[in-house]
Amino acid sequence: MSAARFRSRPSVATSLLVPLILITVATVAGANGTPSFRGTVTLVLCNLIVVVGLQIFVGNSGIYSFGQLGFATAGAYIATFLTLPAALAVLQTPGLPHFIADAHLGSLLSTLIAATICGLLAIAIGLPLMRTSTLAIPISTFAFLVVVYNVVANWDRVTGGQSGLVNVPTTTSVESAGLWAGAAVILSLAFKWSASGYRLQATREDEVAARSVGIGVMRERLIAFGLSGVLCGVGGALAVHQSGVLNPTTFYFGATVTTMTMLVVGGARSVFGAVVGALAIATVNELLRGVENGANLFGAISIGEAPGLAAIGLGLLLLATMIAMPNGLAGGLEAGELPWLRRLGPWTTAPPPEPCDAIVKGAPVDRPADGALSATGISLAFSGLEVLAGIDLTLKQGETLGLIGTNGAGKTTIVNVLSGFQKSDAGTVSLDGIDVSGHSPARLARAGLGRTFQAALPFPHLSGLESVAVGAMGTGTSRRQALTVAADVLDRLNLLERGGLPAGSLPAGSQRLLGIARALAIRPRYLLLDEPAAGLNGAECEELVAILGGVREDFGCAILLIEHDMSIVMELCSRVQVLDDGRTLRIGSPEEVQSDPAVLESYLGSSFLAPVDA
């Protein structure tokens, strides 16, 4: 495989360097400006840390949280408790335990402690919240924000209540804020490109497909929620040590709207977008504030004081972005993925990984040669309508089993039961002799059960290579190894050439193959294919048959094939099971099934009654 055949991957270094350069420029400008400008830039950098923290969760999971500023509040108060000189603490926070009130820590230590506590708090809050549905999370996180506000606004003896705390040591310099901001960018990019980050992005792209390759959705969301809490805590802690004052509304609804606007306008899917959004909106905000305070525009038009004007401007910007440019300024891309930047030179792209027979090398050795995936007595009814009526099915190692039948016969439903997506009313599923009934799809995938769906279910914003690599990462392979496995699988499926392009931009046929490649990347011992040829043209069908024939050899996995095209079934399958109305009509060799009168009657139709010359 030559590098030229592959549309290259974006360079990690470029994606990292560009946002770091932006932060450095802001920091240097702030350090050389007037004291008030320096203060403004410091606060902007603190905000940027919060926005990058927001991006870790929102950008990678695709779920908006309205509660992350609650962690900024927590971080700000905790750090303040630790840095407030004892003499001031006695007056302002008489309810604090002595060992905290007497502590007079430096900026770094107090920030680190606050960040740690915020991370733990986020994990504790996230444990119940991440179990709920995708829509309940934004609302429960919003509720969390209000709970935090209510507590700090009323716990007078500790937080100073509504009036808050003053005379907080102003220890955050523009340089330290810049360093922390740079660290935040590195952390969030490292997370995004870690196996955990890729798994979370896959759940954002398609939750069902993500579960089918072994990804535990809640677990990945929780990790990001915790990391996000850490960074938001850092941002809050640093900001209060710049401004010197803190009250319950500092990081409340207004700040939530502002940071959300920064993230969305920049583009939530990338860290680059978060950085660009934070800096751009901060600039706009400062200009609007100038207008708010009654500035003279161009020395001619003078506007009276109008507090709230800046917030209206931000609201309009957010609305316009959502309507006209939902991907934001950065378009959801990291700096290294920007087309105009990638044209500049070789330093903007990274070479593709080498395939080198990773499948064979990495294949699990402990596969029993006589194992089987089997279902016994599976019954299922949807609100009274019987879909499966006591089906037995066995997929033995080394075979390809065809599953045919009319629409509504229960083919997809039995595959859903086998792969854990559907619980049956009765019956058991076993994998190599172990009862796995009721196991989650992710757990079954990790046990070696791969599947595809009738729809391709691509991960549109991940590249083809990444989409397939996520399959391997879902089952616990390291990121580096997963990319090699993915390159190997794509190479065998003649897809490597297109591996650098976003999966969503590929033609339908390639997306289908990509779905099969993704399932293969988990290195399944049993592969369930639900109508892989649906929607493919003649040439693509032939290619698919050739590929599937090779898969059986290369990957050594048993295949269950749901397919309406009888020629494909005849060519690939060693046994065929015919379903009719939730029951098994016949099991036998392709020839036996094809000549069975009952099968002809129910499924194949009278034209098959005439002798078949294949």
Next chain:
Amino acid sequence: MTELGQNLIDALALGSLYALIALGVTLVYTVMGMMNFAHGEFIMLAAYALFAFAGLPFAAAVASALLVGIAIALLAERVAFRPVRDADLSAQLVTSLAVAAILQNAVAVTVGARAQSVRTPAAISESTSVGDFSVPNLEFLTLGLTAIVVGGLGLLLYRTRTGLAIRAAAENFDMARLLGVRADQVIAIAFAISGVLAAMVGVLIVMQTGQVSPTMGLTPVLVGFVAVVIGGFGRIFGAVIGGLLLGALYSLLGVYLPEGLVPFREAIVFTFPVLILIARPHGLLGSDLGRARV
């Protein structure tokens, strides 16, 4: 005994106010799949109509509040929400957040960020004796209004063609559209009703507190959201139950919580849904929304 009964009536009254809020939120969610952050601002703007038309007879001021509620709901739908109708849930939520921020700050800039007091008829703050109980007239009004609204919505949804169209759009928007349901019309109707409901809530809140402020919609909209989560997304009457539960809890906590903890009852009330979600991740009346289909 009398005291307990009195507390329960208070609880039921606040619960029905919350149910009215939740109904407005869930109705829009049902037809459009959008949780509308700006519902709180619809409430706020209707309340400001009472403030603006304080010179008129009170009934006329209330009528103008209802009109403002409908107008702002329809306007927001047309200008902001229609363009993002096909976007995902999160994008719609952020869009409505933007609308909320714009409306809230627009009022702060034009009228002022401070709370303003509004005079309401004296009869509202009086009480009527029923047996041993003395029930504030406002609670009678709230309970009666909620009963009428819930009954009326039930009739509308299950006994009229418009209701059928709304329910069809809620089940499968695209299919309903293909079958000839006028989608724009159905959504506009849902927003208009939610605007009326918001206005009612705005008027009731003003009657209770005697004042308006730009941020007065924030807590109500959260109440509505949480009630919908508790009840189960897309379950119209689940939202009513969720609202009743939240309101009753808030009201009873105010009476039975130790005095030092009363200020924290908002925190307790908004933590409570988490407990429900731990037990039932899809709400009391459970909805399939979070469970993806294969």
